[in-house]
Amino acid sequence: MRLQKWGLGFLVFLGLTGTAIRGDDYKLDNVHSSATFKIGHLGISWVHGRFNELSGDFSVTDKGGNFNLTVKADSIDTGIAARDKHLKSPDFFNVKQFPTITFKSSSVKAADGGLAVTGNLTMHGVTKPVSFTLKGGKTADFKGQVRIGYTTDLTLKRSEFGMDQFIGALSDEVIVSFSFEGVKK
Amino acid sequence: MIPLSFVGGVLLTAVLAAAIVAGRGHSNSPFRFQFLAWPIGVGLAFFVGALVYSGRPRWPFLKENEDRFLAVLIPLVTWIEALGLLSKPWFAWPGRLLVALVATPVLLFGSTYFEAWTPAQASLWFGGLAGCLMLAWVSLDRQVRHLPPRTVVLGLAGVNAGAGLTLMFAGYATGGPLGIILAVALATTALVTPRSIPPEPLTAAAGIGLVGLFALLVSGHFFAALSLDHAAILFATPLLAWILVLPRIRRTALLRLAVLVLEAIPVLGIVGLAWKRSEEPEPPRQVVDDGGYSPADYQNFGK
Numbered sequence: 001m002r003l004q005k006w007g008l009g010f011l012v013f014l015g016l017t018g019t020a021i022r023g024d025d026y027k028l029d030n031v032h033s034s035a036t037f038k039i040g041h042l043g044i045s046w047v048h049g050r051f052n053e054l055s056g057d058f059s060v061t062d063k064g065g066n067f068n069l070t071v072k073a074d075s076i077d078t079g080i081a082a083r084d085k086h087l088k089s090p091d092f093f094n095v096k097q098f099p100t101i102t103f104k105s106s107s108v109k110a111a112d113g114g115l116a117v118t119g120n121l122t123m124h125g126v127t128k129p130v131s132f133t134l135k136g137g138k139t140a141d142f143k144g145q146v147r148i149g150y151t152t153d154l155t156l157k158r159s160e161f162g163m164d165q166f167i168g169a170l171s172d173e174v175i176v177s178f179s180f181e182g183v184k185k
Numbered sequence: 186m187i188p189l190s191f192v193g194g195v196l197l198t199a200v201l202a203a204a205i206v207a208g209r210g211h212s213n214s215p216f217r218f219q220f221l222a223w224p225i226g227v228g229l230a231f232f233v234g235a236l237v238y239s240g241r242p243r244w245p246f247l248k249e250n251e252d253r254f255l256a257v258l259i260p261l262v263t264w265i266e267a268l269g270l271l272s273k274p275w276f277a278w279p280g281r282l283l284v285a286l287v288a289t290p291v292l293l294f295g296s297t298y299f300e301a302w303t304p305a306q307a308s309l310w311f312g313g314l315a316g317c318l319m320l321a322w323v324s325l326d327r328q329v330r331h332l333p334p335r336t337v338v339l340g341l342a343g344v345n346a347g348a349g350l351t352l353m354f355a356g357y358a359t360g361g362p363l364g365i366i367l368a369v370a371l372a373t374t375a376l377v378t379p380r381s382i383p384p385e386p387l388t389a390a391a392g393i394g395l396v397g398l399f400a401l402l403v404s405g406h407f408f409a410a411l412s413l414d415h416a417a418i419l420f421a422t423p424l425l426a427w428i429l430v431l432p433r434i435r436r437t438a439l440l441r442l443a444v445l446v447l448e449a450i451p452v453l454g455i456v457g458l459a460w461k462r463s464e465e466p467e468p469p470r471q472v473v474d475d476g477g478y479s480p481a482d483y484q485n486f487g488k
Contacts, residue, residue, distance in 0.1 A: 082463065085356040089409040090249060096296045096408050097249055125248055162243075165359055 026148055026182025028056040028069065033180035035071050039158075040171030047170075049078035049087075051101075058182055060115075060137065060148065064108035067117060067134075069180070071101040091165050098125045114150065126161040130154065146184035153177050190238050191362050195369050198234030202226045202373040220270040223378075223386035227370045227393045228263030234366040239359060250292050250408050251360060254400045257291050258284070262396040266389035274385070277392075284396060285318040286311075292403050318399050321420065325395055326388050328426055334387040335375040336441040340448040341394045341423055342371035347452030348401050348419050354459035357409035360401065367397040395423075412462075415455050422451045 033054050038046040056069035073095040076087050088095040105119035106129075114135040121130045134150040141147075158164070159172050209222035235241060235255055242256035243249075262284050269277025289311050293299065302310065328337045349364020371394045378387065402420055405411030425447045429440060 082356070085410045086358070089356045089358075089360075090251060090404070091357060091359045091409075094249060094408060096298065099297050 023059075023061045024146070024148075025057065025059045025185045027185055028054060028058070029147070029181045029183050030054050032147075032149075035176065035178050037174050037176045039174045042169060043171070047078060049076060051075050052077050054180065056180075064110065065105070065115060066108060067103065067105040067119065069103045073099055073101055073123075092163055093124060098123070103130075117152075121156075123156075123161045124163050128160055130156070147181050148184070149179070149181045151177070151179040188238075190240075191365075194234040194236075194238030194362075194366050197237050198230045198366050198369045199373045201233055202230035202370045203377045205229065206374050206377045217271055220386040220389070221267050223374060224263050224266035224270065224389040224393060226374050227390045228259055228266075230373070231367050231370040231393070231397065232259055234370065235363055238362060238366060247294060250296075250404045251363070253291050253294060254363075254404065258288060258396060258400055259393070261287075262393050266392045270385060270389055277389075281322055281392065282319060285315040285322065288318060288396065288399060289314045289403055292400055293407055296407070298407065314399075314403065317420065318396070321399075321423065322392060322395055324424055324427070325391050328423070329384045329388045329391055331430065332426055332444060333437055333441050334384040335378055335380075336444045337423075337426065338371055338375040338378075338387055338391050338394065340426060340444050341391055341398070342368040342375065343445065343448055344419060344422050344452055345371065345394060345398050345401070347422075347456050348398055348405075350456045351415055351419065351459040352401060352405045352409065352411060354456070354463040355405055355409050355411040355415070356463075357405055357411070360404060360409065364398075364401050367394060367401075370394075411459075415459055418451055418455055422448050425451070 030053060034050060035054055036048065036050040038048045041047050051071045051073070053072035053075035054069070055072075056067070058067040058069070059065050073093045074088060076084055076093065076095075078084055078087065087093055090097070101121070101123045103119055103121050105117050107116075107118040109116045111133055114133055114137050116131070117134050118129065118131040120127050132152045132154045134152050136150040137148060139146055139148045154176050156174050156176060157172050158174050159167060164172075205226035206222045209219045232255060239251065241249075242252040246252050246256035265277060265280030265284060269280060298310075299307070325337070325341070345364045346368035347364075349361040349366075349368065351361070352364060353361030371390065374390050375387070398420065402411065402416040406413055406416045426444045428447060429443050
């Protein structure tokens with residue numbers, strides 16, 4: 001009887017704090033997700049930018065999950081139209097040739113505070129394995145829809161993806177912050 | 186600051202083009218074999234200069250427009266022009282038609298245009314651009330035969346250099362210098378060409394320069410921000426030289442000067458306009474009128 005009470009209490013606690021609901025499929029909500037980046041300029045400051053169009057599907061299970069995320073390269077936005085044009089050209093992303101940046105997970109495991117994710121990142125036509133920890137996994141019930149959110153920071157070397165122009169003026173390392181919300185299907 | 190790789194590429198292109206044309210073989214070897222030095226001089230010198238400057242083409246060769254330009258189009262047109270010099274003059278034209286037909290699809294291969302365009306749109310673009318390239322090729326071939334041939338090639342070099350600068354102002358900073366390297370290959374070849382040489386080998390050199398110009402402009406428009414009007418004016422600039430046929434200018438020196446000046450005017454104009462456009466202050470970002478929105482709309486976004 002005492003055990004049942006504890007169990008009931010634990011379930012109430014889970015419901016209040018919004019811990020992840022496992023074994024569900026989610027669709028990425030572009031409105032409440034963001035992929036931002038910063039790149040060093042002349043070694044003295046950072047230029048910030050973002051991608052405005054994200055999409056994807058993912059599932060979270062007790063054993064891990066599966067993530068398929070896509071960023072539209074053409075949606076790059078640094079706040080300066082001329083710079084965005086240059087970033088879209090073959091000097092950098094070559095968005096007409098490589099319209100999307102995709103991530104497909106190959107391994108997702110539970111980790112402290114979230115999920116340890118490994119997978120393949122394809123950018124500028126080059127696919128490289130990357131690993132990162134997705135922090136979060138809390139859920140919220142919003143107007144009858146269950147939502148789940150994750151966030152991560154990772155550092156990429158753009159030269160490894162074939163974008164090696166202007167290294168020196170612009171840093172090779174780019175710090176990417178990705179935060180996304182999924183709506184349960 | 187000008188990158189060292191660019192300076193190296195330019196110097197190597199000039200030295201290689203001059204060496205190939207100047208050292209084309211013994212004077213008693215058959216003319217037609219000597220002529221091969223012109224297309225090989227321009228094609229190889231440009232290829233090597235581009236490789237030194239940009240490290241392209243990169244493996245896999247079909248991945249990006251610049252790789253396809255350097256690894257597919259330039260060798261193809263060089264080979265066709267060389268073959269044309271070894272056979273009867275008309276023999277080059279089927280090959281040139283082939284280059285004109287495949288140039289745009291090769292440059293745009295695997296890009297979003299292949300998915301976005303309907304078959305009708307693709308046919309219009311590919312067919313229209315092939316037609317433009319073919320017309321320009323016929324015109325250039327005639328110009329080399331009817332006007333001072335070395336000056337025609339020098340004029341084409343100037344247009345290539347202008348296209349390169351325009352491309353840089355159009356947000357394709359690493360693609361533009363290829364136009365300048367190609368201009369150096371053409372100009373060096375023209376300058377070391379003796380007056381006694383008949384026009385045939387220079388038509389071959391000019392053909393490579395024309396395909397290079399076409400590829401730069403197509404790449405600039407479809408992959409960067411080169412406007413169609415700027416691209417069209419630059420591509421049509423060599424046609425201006427035909428004006429000089431009308432008054433029948435007798436003095437060769439005057440004719441040469443007139444060809445270069447006539448072609449320089451639109452090229453400098455477009456470079457200036459492209460520079461001005463790149464310097465223009467940005468219009469303020471549009472502010473969305475939030476009068477029609479409510480918090481409820483925002484809360485329903487993404488569903």
